[in-house]
Amino acid sequence: MSVAVTIEAIEKRFENFPALRGVSLDIQPGELVALLGPSGSGKTTLLRLIAGLEEADRGRVLFGDIDTRALSLRDRRIGFVFQQYALFKTMNVADNIAFGLRSRPREERPIASEISKRVKGLLELVQLPGLEKRYPSQLSGGQRQRVALARALAIEPRVLLLDEPFGALDAKVRKDLRAWLRELHGRVGHTTVFVTHDQEEALELADRVAILNAGKIEQVGSADDVYDHPATPFVCEFLGEVNKLPVKVVGSQAFFGDRPVLGGLSQNQGGPASLYVRPQHLRIVDETPLALPGTVEHLRRNGPLRRAEVAVEGLKKRLDVDLASQVAPAIGERVRLRITHGNLFAAA
Numbered sequence: 064m065s066v067a068v069t070i071e072a073i074e075k076r077f078e079n080f081p082a083l084r085g086v087s088l089d090i091q092p093g094e095l096v097a098l099l100g101p102s103g104s105g106k107t108t109l110l111r112l113i114a115g116l117e118e119a120d121r122g123r124v125l126f127g128d129i130d131t132r133a134l135s136l137r138d139r140r141i142g143f144v145f146q147q148y149a150l151f152k153t154m155n156v157a158d159n160i161a162f163g164l165r166s167r168p169r170e171e172r173p174i175a176s177e178i179s180k181r182v183k184g185l186l187e188l189v190q191l192p193g194l195e196k197r198y199p200s201q202l203s204g205g206q207r208q209r210v211a212l213a214r215a216l217a218i219e220p221r222v223l224l225l226d227e228p229f230g231a232l233d234a235k236v237r238k239d240l241r242a243w244l245r246e247l248h249g250r251v252g253h254t255t256v257f258v259t260h261d262q263e264e265a266l267e268l269a270d271r272v273a274i275l276n277a278g279k280i281e282q283v284g285s286a287d288d289v290y291d292h293p294a295t296p297f298v299c300e301f302l303g304e305v306n307k308l309p310v311k312v313v314g315s316q317a318f319f320g321d322r323p324v325l326g327g328l329s330q331n332q333g334g335p336a337s338l339y340v341r342p343q344h345l346r347i348v349d350e351t352p353l354a355l356p357g358t359v360e361h362l363r364r365n366g367p368l369r370r371a372e373v374a375v376e377g378l379k380k381r382l383d384v385d386l387a388s389q390v391a392p393a394i395g396e397r398v399r400l401r402i403t404h405g406n407l408f409a410a411a
């Protein structure tokens with residue numbers, strides 16, 4: 064049922080604006096891929112191209128080995144869920160879910176009893192059994208999106224496309240639905256492309272994440288790949304907070320000024336570079352050969368974590384340090400910081 068989706072060198076302009084600038088991506092059958100990127104990076108445009116709602120200027124999209132340009136919109140068999148307004152307000156839940164099946168030409172349309180059986184099964188699948196007769200206005204936002212998903216699944220889609228499906232819901236409901244969707248995907252296994260600008264959502268849900276920036280894919284990989292080994296400074300900054308240090312690499316060590324701060328580097332990165340370090344990868348330590356001395360200037364909370372802001376001589380911006388379970392230092396205290404992990408990029 065699920066197909067591979069191959070996106071080949073897609074270019075798309077709106078008048079003179081290049082919305083997609085040579086995007087290629089191979090999606091495996093049954094895979095859940097998140098398209099993640101800031102507003103305007105081209106996520107929705109790419110989704111609409113896969114759906115056949117936009118035409119590419121160059122490049123093509125394949126389902127398995129079928130060039131989708133040869134398929135009518137209906138023959139693409141796409142299940143699409145949008146951020147909001149996805150349901151027909153004047154139809155009850157059962158009619159909403161059955162809509163795609165009833166719109167089929169007579170010879171492909173299941174008989175009425177088969178349709179109600181399928182609607183019932185889908186409502187159980189999305190954990191809303193017995194709500195056939197309710198109207199969208201009688202459902203919560205989260206329930207509506209689950210019905211929208213049931214409707215998308217009713218046509219047995221080749222590919223499921225979700226455009227910020229939880230974007231309009233509050234944080235708690237969003238989190239619950241995320242776990243629920245992951246679990247549902249594990250059971251039904253459709254090839255799924257999910258658009259979001261929420262890093263946490265993408266990293267938690269997807270088998271792989273494709274990070275878009277200004278119409279190009281900067282990196283594709285598992286959550287661990289993109290988070291721990293970002294390919295570009297953009298990916299590193301987009302996925303979470305990061306401190307930047309100008310360093311010089313000599314041999315296998317990075318130096319801040321004449322002080323070695325990180326070792327064990329591969330030998331081919333010599334010269335000036337930028338070292339990107341996340342707040343959780345800075346530790347306050349007693350004594351170590353590779354350490355950065357500084358002064359604690361500010362303490363604050365960052366959600367569940369405590370943060371210290373440490374001023375380091377020769378660096379304009381203070382370093383953010385996650386304290387986790389470490390004992391909080393006092394303001395004004397001199398500390399030594401050890402970098403436990405960092406990413407090096409060529410100096411800008």
Ligand SMILES: Nc1ncnc2c1ncn2[C@@H]1O[C@H](COP(=O)(O)OP(=O)(O)OP(=O)(O)O)[C@@H](O)[C@H]1O
Binds near residue numbers: 082100101103106260
């Ligand atoms: N129909 C259109 N006409 C003109 N420009 C468009 C059209 N659709 C999209 N664009 C432009 O193309 C760029 C990419 O838009 P797109 O909606 O794909 O971005 P996005 O990453 O999905 O952003 P968001 O997260 O804000 O939805 C934007 O600059 C947008 O203004």
